[in-house]
Amino acid sequence: MFSWAFLFLIIAIVAGILGLSGIAGAATNIAWVLFVVGIILAIIFAVVGRKPPL
Structure with a gap:
């Protein structure tokens, strides 16, 4: 998710x-x-969190 946000931020900077x-x-x-x-x-x-299997 953060990689997509970073990608769109780079696109925004370049477009700007x-x-x-x-x-x-x-x-x-x-x-x-x-x-x-x-x-x-x-x-x-x-x-x-992760719960242990029952």
Whole structure:
């Protein structure tokens, strides 16, 4: 999840440098959403953890 967020962040930076503000804004928003979802999933999995088999 974080690798996808990082990829879209790089796309946003490159698009911003090239002056493609629409693509840069969209890629930034996608990167932010993926990052937040990744953080939420990491917290959930850390709290739930692995349970031993019954």
